[in-house]
Structure formats: C-alpha cells, structure tokens
Amino acid sequence: MTLSDRDATGLLTRPESFVQLVDETGTRRHDAEFDPWVADVDAAALGRLYRDMVIVRRLDAEGVALQRQGELGLWPPLAGQEAAQIGSVRALRDDDFAFTSYRELAVAWARGVAAEGLVTTWRGTASSGWDPAAHRVAVPQIIIGAQALHATGYAMGLRWDHSDAAAIAYFGDGATSEGDVNEAFVFASSFEAPVVFFCQNNQWAISEPVGLQSKQELARRADGFAMPGIRVDGNDVLAVLAVTRMALERARRGDGPSLIEAVTYRMGPHTTADDPSRYRDDAELAAWRERDPIARLLALLEGLGVDVAGLERETAEAADRAAAELRAACLGLVDPPALSVFDHVYAEPNSHVARQREHYERYLALFGDEASDQNGAGR
C-alpha cells in the first residue's frame, strides 16, 4: 500500500483545504465566513464543549473496559472522534432528529439517553437502548449507510409537514461506497430535504484506508448531487459546530441538504474485536495524537485565561461519575425473560407468532420452574 493510497484525501499534506477555527496548538484562527456561526460561543460555552468531550471519552474508555472484563459483548470506541460528534450534536435543536451508526455514543449521550441505554445493545439485553421519539435519535444502525436514507425520508416528511426542524445522518468514510448513501444524496437533493449528511472520515473502515473508498475528498462527492460539500477539521470542535450550524440553517431555510466531511481519526480499534496493529502503524497514530481534539480545546481555553486546572479537575470528577454510572447501569441490566424473544415482532396480533410463542412456552414448561418468570413484556 503506497502513501497515496492511504491518504488519498490529502489531509496530511493539505490541511488548509478544510475549515479550521482552532489549530492543533490551540490557537484560534479567524475565518470571516465561519466565525459568525460561533460568535456566541464564549469561554463558558467552550468549557461546556470541553466537558462534553471529556465525559464521552471517559464513557468510551469505560465501555472498552467493560468489554475487556467480559461485561459487554463488543464495544466500538469513538476515541479521537469526540469533537466531530460533540460539535455536530451540539449544533442540533431539540426537535431535530439524528440517525446514527453504531459509533455515535456521544450523540446518544448528548441527547440525554440514560446510561443504561448506552450499553444494552452491547451487553446484548436488547437491540436498542432508548425510545427514538423521546430523544430524537433513531435506533443506531449497523447496516452501513442504511440510515442515510432514513434521515432523508424523515427530512422529506419534515418538509411536507412545513416544519423547520432538520435531520442529520451520521456515517463513516467507508459508508460513502454503499449505494444507499448515494441514493440518499439523490433523494435529498431532488426533494430539497432538510438533512445534513455528516460523514466522519476517520481514515479507516475497519482495515481499509479511506483511499480505497475514494481517490477524491469525500466532501466533493456533494457537488455532483447539487449539494454544498464542506470539509472541516473534525478534531476542531468549534469548526465542526460552525459548519454544522451553517448546514442546519440552510436546511431550515428550505434550501436543502448539505454534506459535511469531518476529517478525524479513530484512535482505537474498529471495535474491541479488532486488532489495528495488523493494518496500521504506530507512527500514524502518533501523528494523530498530536491533533487530539480535547488537548487542543484545553490549550485554547488556557489561552483565553480560563482556570484550566480547575476545569480539568472538575470535569474529570464529572466524567468519573458518569463512568461509574455507566458501569452500574451495565452491571444492573437483567437478562430479558425467555418469552420476550417473541415480543414486538409485529405491532398487531399475529397468529403465527402467537402459536410459536405458545409452543415455546410449553417447551420451557417441560423443564419445570426454570421457565416460570419467562414471560415477556406483552405481545
């Protein structure tokens, strides 16, 4: 694999081609176009973004630990992508709706999903952790790219409802190769759907470098679908906030979809089942550590005269509390009753499921008491 394959988007060589408001050293870079979008973001607000990122990083680490300890079946770490996720989710209004993949822990958390809901799927007690309507976050998607169409359909509905809310679809660099994502671009563009396509280009799709998916910057994919495509430093939370706000505003105005490519990096393995040492080297990881989204924001805050030592301490405590809560929620999850396996296959009564359920109930009864509290939560 040559360098150009690995880095076809040219990130390392052309940092200037993306929106950046805070550089790697934590220095604020002024930008006439994007500064206005974050004019309200003062030191206190930056502090809150910092806090968000630290907490989700800590939650993520706890998820990894829980998996390593056998308490979770799997965990897909977000480490490295905190700014991309927090910057974008914090740009949303409460009535906007997010459609995510499996990696957007920060999105679910920021939308108020309880600790328990963040782990159920990975503990295997349920295939979803929350009510989508309550948090305006869809059930996370494992089929790569499928949610881009769901977000688009939802946004078409918003438009037909004359709502000024928007939808946002999160997906990865790998997902841009799936037909579904490209079809989502087509539908969104045709129907001027108020949807923001938020692509976290974390450089890898499991073992495949982004250069295998595209020899072109992913943001440029938008042009051919008559959408604006914006490339942003995904490790700069302020820049991500700015571009996402801009794209959302465009959606609310009725001007249709946008594509954001947040250039970031997955610092950990694809999931806890993955071994990245098989396909990428330490030097790459080290280079990206230099661009750490959290360290950079802390440096900015320090430059603004904030008491960063105090902030760090206080935030670390909050993060530890959140992690402890996550652990407690995880360990407190009870296995679902056997017969709940038949719950919710259909919304309406179904003779076939009812019969299989009844049969299985009789079968369990053969084993006596074991089966006693095996009833599910209803149909």
Add this chain to the structure above:
Amino acid sequence: MTLSDRDATGLLTRPESFVQLVDETGTRRHDAEFDPWVADVDAAALGRLYRDMVIVRRLDAEGVALQRQGELGLWPPLAGQEAAQIGSVRALRDDDFAFTSYRELAVAWARGVAAEGLVTTWRGTASSGWDPAAHRVAVPQIIIGAQALHATGYAMGLRWDHSDAAAIAYFGDGATSEGDVNEAFVFASSFEAPVVFFCQNNQWAISEPVGLQSKQELARRADGFAMPGIRVDGNDVLAVLAVTRMALERARRGDGPSLIEAVTYRMGPHTTADDPSRYRDDAELAAWRERDPIARLLALLEGLGVDVAGLERETAEAADRAAAELRAACLGLVDPPALSVFDHVYAEPNSHVARQREHYERYLALFGDEASDQNGAGR
C-alpha cells in the same frame, strides 16, 4: 412541474457548456481540444457515420412497426439517440467490450449482431440474441444500472490482464439514481478500471424528467468520484466520437474511468407500451426535432460538397434492405421447443432440474403428439 424541474440540467439555456463540433445547422464549430480526436474523420468517414445512423433509425422504425403489427411483444425505440449511440460505438476497438441497457439497438447492430439477434428478445423467443463473446457486447440489461457494475468488473479484469482494451457501460439519465451506478463509479475509480461510463441523458426516464433525478448536470457526478466528467452534445455524432475516443484513450493509458453525459432526446415513447402524451408536450418534441442528429450531419456533408442526394438515396436503399432483413428474420423466428425451458439453468448437470424436466416431459406426453418435437437443445 416547473420549467426548472423539467430542465434542471440547463441544456436549453446553456448549450455552450457542452462539447459540440457540429451545431444544429450543420456548421462545423472548431474546438482546439477536441478537433484532434477526429482529425482523421474525413467526408467519407462522415458519410459512413451518416449511413450508420440512417440504417439504425430505419431498423428502429421497423421494430416499432413490427410491434404495432403484433409481431413483437415490445420495442424500446432509440429514435433521436442515433448520434449518441453511433458516435460512441464507432469509437470502440474490436476488442473493447460494451455493456448496454435495452435501448442500444445501434450498439448491437454496429458490433455485427445479425438481424435475428436484434429481435429475439422482443419477440420473446429467447432472452438474448447473441453470444456476448463473439460481438463483445453483453446481454442487454433491463435492471436499471446493473450493467455499470458489470462493465466495471470486466474492466478491472482487463487491467489485471494487462490488456489495453476498455469497457464501456451504457445507461440512461434515470439510471444515475440507482445505487449500482454510483457503486460502479466507486469501484472504477478505486481500481482505476479502464471503463467509460456513457450516460445517454435523453431527458426522460419513462415519465420522469431528468430534473427529478438530478438538480445538477449529470456529468458533474463524476467529480466526486475522482473521474473526469464530460458533457457532450449527444446529437452531434462527431463530438460524441471525439469525447468517447478521448475517454477510451485515457482508459487504455491506465488512467482509469471517465463519465460522458451525452445530452440527447428520446423522440419516441419510452417503449411501444408507453404514451408520452400523458407527460410531455409537443412543443418540447418540436424543439428537439430542430436538433435532429441525422439532419445536422447531412447539412454538414452538404456544406463539405458531398453529393447528398446520392448519399441519401443510396443510404435509404441500404436501410430498406436492412429493415426488410430485420422483418424477415423476425417473422422467421420459430418458437423454441417446450422442453428448452429447462436448458441452461445450470452449466453443470443438476439433479433437480433434470427431475422437473423429466416430469414435464411425461406431462406433455399425456397430450400425445403435440409434445413430440419439444426437446430442447440439450442441457
């Protein structure tokens, strides 16, 4: 439907944004970039292109007539798209391979497919009319866009074989909305496959105007996939020849895929089963008649001092002969034997098919002699 929906690609308002070497009046427009690609095309060669187009138009009309007379089940007319198809197919080398949709009569004809092969599918005697290997034209594709991936795979194979042949994929404007076509762009770009994507934007996908599929010129779709995208006057056979040669040459050089958008018009119905008066008006058709690809070439030839009256007469005779041949071949097609329904389901012997075949043979035997010559051509 507003005008901008119907004509989102802006053709009527921005003719200058595409490659044109012969304008609507038959005047040669010089173009420093593209002229060299057709420097060898003298009056005699132009005459041959004219002849090709007249013959395929005549064949097409005969197909429509045969359908109207109940001899064919269906016919998808190409009228209006002769320059797009002839210009591109005549750019191919013999060892290039074409993957078409259902509408590319001219491609099959130009690659030497016999009259019979052009009608079998529409008469319903077989699902294909020729041996793809013999003509280097794949079995025409009905599933919209699927062939774009086949062409790409074939081209990947060409590259792995170190061949300097190329593949060409024909599809319509509507097809650009299918996932398959976009995925073909991804694969072709990633593997630098020697494939030319030839999109005939004939303004309509059945009743749907191109503006419903895309608010952007289709050629621009290429940019996001790191391919050149060229928009050409699809009714200018010389321009089509030039851009296709250029794209093929690029493919042969190992520089990878290109996308050509040939802006043209389907003058007839989608198929003989369609009634375009339900969705488009006469004025539009009339405007496009002004851009007729054949009339324009004849005017150019006249300008070059060619004896066009003689050419017309001679060509018309050739076309009539071809049409008569088509008709004779069509009427001469015999219905396949009943048991051939089981032929070629598998390449290797298959116990299940053998059993069903045997059973059906016995069943037919119940009816006596009728079933006598019902044997298929072998497994």
Add this chain to the structure above:
Amino acid sequence: MTTLTLGKALNRGLRNALAADDRVVLMGEDIGTLGGVFRITDGLQAEFGRERVVDSPLSEAGLIGTAVGLAYRGFRPVVEIQFDGFIYPGFDQIVAQVAKLHYRSRGAVKVPITIRVPFGGGIGAAEHHSESPEAYFAHTAGLRVVVCSNPADAHVMIQQAIASDDPVLFFEPKRRYHVKGEVDEAASLADAKPMGIATVVAPGDDVTLVTYGALVQTAKDAAVAAAEDGVSLEVIDLRSLAPVDYPTLEASLRRTGRLVIAHEAGQQGGVGAEIAASLTERCFDYLEHAPVRVTGHDIPYPPAKLEQHHLPDLDRILDGVDRVLGRANSLSGVEA
C-alpha cells in the same frame, strides 16, 4: 355495488386511504403524472397533490429507505414497485430495516409501510417483468404478505394493508388488473373480513385446492372442469401468505384429506412448501395422499414464448388433482 376492474378497485381503495388519513403518502416511479405504468394511481396526484403522491427518483432502495424515515416521522408510506423483478434492489431495506425496526426498537417505532408489487406472469413480457418473489418475503419475520385476487378484495385489502401498523407486502396479480368484478365502495372497512383470513371461493368435498393471486381464477375453472368429471374441488384463496390462515385450511383438509397447492413461483422453497409441510404437521392423520404442488418450474422466468410451459394452467392443476387422487396422471408409473 359498482363494476370495477381490479386495477380500478385498487385505485379507488388508494383514494379512500389518501382521503381518510393525511399521513398516507404514495411513492413510486412514474406514479404521479403518468399514474403508474399500470395506471393504478391514475388521477391521484392531480387530486391529492405532489406531496401525497410522489414521483420518486429511480431507485428502489431509495424508495423503501426513505419510506422507513417517513415512518419514523409518523407517515404511512405506500410504495409502488413498478414490476416484481425490480424489488430486489430494495431487498436490504425491506429485510434488514422494514421487517426488523419494530422488533429492534422494542415496539417504539411503528412501520406501517405498504409495498405494492404487481406480480406474476402470463402477460408475454420481457425478463424481470413476470416474477413471483413472494416466498422471499413470507420467509422474512416481521413482514405481512398478502395477495389480492379480485376487485372486491383488492379494494378492501389495500385499505386494510395501509391501515395496518405492520409492514405489508401487497402483491397484485398484474395479469388480472383488467378483469372486472363487483365492488361495494360504500361498505365500511370495520365490517370487512380481515386480510389475514382466507376465503373458500368454491366449496367442495374431494380435494382442497389452495392458491392465490391470478391462479385463483384458474383454480375456479379447474373446479368447474373437475366437477364435470365427478370430482368436487374446494378452492381456497389464501389471501394472506404470512401469516397463513391455517384454521380455514385445516377445516377443509380434514374433510377432503387431499391437498393441492398451486402457485406460479418455483417449487423449491416456495410458499407451497411451507403450506404442505405445515398442513402435514397439522393434519397428518387425515391425509389420504401426500400434498401435491403445482408450481412454476425452478428456472429463471423464461422468454415470453415459453411462459405457457412454465406457468401452472388449468391442465396442470387438473393433473395435480389427478395425482392427489391417485388417478392416471403425469407421474403414473414413476416412482413418486
């Protein structure tokens, strides 16, 4: 009562559904201005507007995937797949999303999507235009699969499918779009027979003949022909393929002891296999003969000139009846 074609009955049913609930939206290729290639949605865009009857870009995954998003937003999308053979690009969205979302979300997200599929052969069409893909969906937990066979059912069942909170694959026997029948347009939906219940369309005592879609008429013709021959066929129109109305089938089979199942789809793993297996399980002691299946062959749909050698027709169904009765038939003398 009005006399309507099956196609027109669907049109009126869709119109009622659009009028009854403003969350109902129709989506598909060419369904708006053109009214669909079969004109099933004729006039509906003009009446309900471009945001209720939506011409979509040419993409089946796109159609189904955006319908899922619309369901999240509380809509009841009705998607038209132009022809049976074009449903496969949408297969992933149907099987991995539409079918599973209610389960996956523990009931939080309802998926009241109706997917209309003109299906089946016998119209002399080109490839991919005559398929019978229903078994794929009947094998997919989370989907309901129904098939209408006549104008009256079409009119009611399409409204029931749209009103259902479950996703429904709604198969329409395209070669019978033009066949007329009586439809009671004024009848209330509330009183209508549920779409999950089968109909005994011709009573009989000797053989239970089960089918659905276009073959229901052929089966009725077979009953007439068999009667002349002294054999009494009970013809059952399944209507629902998932779930199957076994009580109705069992009641018949326990009387007749002989079962013939007919469908256009191939035999291997077709809907007939499930019904034969299930009814054998449920009625083994009543069976006088193994259930007989009369189906399309296990071949890709053949070119038009051969389709009469693929599709079950009157004679092939009667041969099946002969087989299940142990009378002289195409397999006589062959080891079963």
Add this chain to the structure above:
Amino acid sequence: MTTLTLGKALNRGLRNALAADDRVVLMGEDIGTLGGVFRITDGLQAEFGRERVVDSPLSEAGLIGTAVGLAYRGFRPVVEIQFDGFIYPGFDQIVAQVAKLHYRSRGAVKVPITIRVPFGGGIGAAEHHSESPEAYFAHTAGLRVVVCSNPADAHVMIQQAIASDDPVLFFEPKRRYHVKGEVDEAASLADAKPMGIATVVAPGDDVTLVTYGALVQTAKDAAVAAAEDGVSLEVIDLRSLAPVDYPTLEASLRRTGRLVIAHEAGQQGGVGAEIAASLTERCFDYLEHAPVRVTGHDIPYPPAKLEQHHLPDLDRILDGVDRVLGRANSLSGVEA
C-alpha cells in the same frame, strides 16, 4: 492428515484454488491486509498479491456486480460477504444477475462465482451478525447452495465450489470456525465426494435427523443422547441445499419412517419446509408421523442474551425426536 480448524481448512482450500487456477480471484471487505475479520484469507494477499486477493470498497452490490463483470472476462471470482446479515445489499445482483446470466445468455456466459457467507448464530453477536439467509438462495433457480460443517468438508467443498461452472452460495458455520478436525490436504479433488451429495454422519434406525452447518454437531450429540435413551438416530449432514440429495434422504427415511429437520433459520419457508414437503411427496407411504421441524423462531434475530431461546439446541432437537416418535413432548396434549 493434518489437524486444522474449520477456518484454517478453508484458508488452505482457498490457497489451493488460487494456486491451481490463476483466473481465481478473491474479493471482499478487509480480506487483504487484515485477512478477513475471521482471518479466513489470512496470508493469501501476501502470497498471491493485491490483484488476486482484493480488498474492495465497502459495497456488497459492488462486490457481486463487479464479480459478474469479471465472470464475463473469464475470471472465477470468490467473494467474501463479511457477515450473513450484510448480503442483502447484494441481493439484486445475486438474484437478478448471478443466478440468471447463464440461462439468459443461453449458456454463452458462464458464471463461476463463489459467494462465501459466514452464517448462523450462537456467538453472542450484535444484530445482523447471526443470520441464516440460506432459504432465500435455495429458492432462487440458477444458484447452487452448499454448507460445510467440518474442516475436511470445508477444505474440499470450497475448492469444488470454486471449480464449479455454476454460481455457488457457500455457507460457512461461523461459530465452528475454531473447531478442529482431520484434513487430508494431499487428497485429490477428482476423487472427492461431490459437494451435492449428503453425508450420513451417524447411522441409525429409528429416526432420520437431517441438518446442516453448525447444527450437525448438535445433531450428532443428540444421537448420542438419544442412544442412551434407546432411540437410534440417523444423522444426515445435507451439505447441499440446492439441489438437495434426495436419494440419500429417501433411503434413510424409508427405513426409519420418521423425519426431523433442524435449522437455525426461521420455520416459515425455511429449507426444512421444502425438505419436509419433498420427502412427504416421495415417501408418503413410509411415513409413521408427519415430518417434524426444529428451527429458529419466526422472529428477527434476537439480542445476544436471548439467542439461546431462539436457536435449536440439543434439548430442542431431542424434543423434536420425541414429537416424531409420539413420545411425551412439548406438544403433548396440544392439538397438532
């Protein structure tokens, strides 16, 4: 003889196929540098290069569609689908193209494509990672469908599938990738048992127990358990689901008169339905009891903590045996 895991046996089989025919190419997501998420292709890219073992962009339709184009060019592509639940985006290319091209081209275009699918549950995975989609393909004319269950078969069958001029869906029981067995790596392919033939893996007289994939081991365990109970099970590993080796099954069933079929996939329209129906047709007079199916429920694959309540296991298979023997069982006292 070498002792290999099932996964490693596949790896060696693939290696042989690559070495034997330079038109064989492996394609898939993460199969190159990483060697596949299950490491089945481990080391093969290093050995055969990036044009023989190809990491593809993330698109299943793309993978299968380009494989069709490669088949046109005379290649023999072997496509890895990363997990069962990810095959559906490629469904259209499989069903409408791969399955039909040989027929459509009247034999002019061979489609020797092998599609490898790690399948089945029991590994505690997240959604879409434990599916059993084999019935969809067994219902699709033009495809062959095979399933390996042990290292020796895996080694031979993958080579046979690749050598076949027909498209083959090759299912690999992922939860048995790590199970070891003896493999004769030196054995010639020419002498090997054809992949279309089933194997009697445990002889017996009372009940014929048919299954495939991961459940073959469970069925063998059931035979041992039943034997302790005085019941003799004949266990048959189907190996091929399309076509099914009926002669082997019939020979067994005519002796035992009792059939149990087990699979992880749901019951409705599963492979078991076809086998039950076909064997009832072929062996009706020999049957002492209706064939019994022991299958996954007709539900979307449940979350990991519930999968033991979905998958057939030893006890559920033994309950099925009790049912077919008319002994006390889970349905005793219930109207069948």
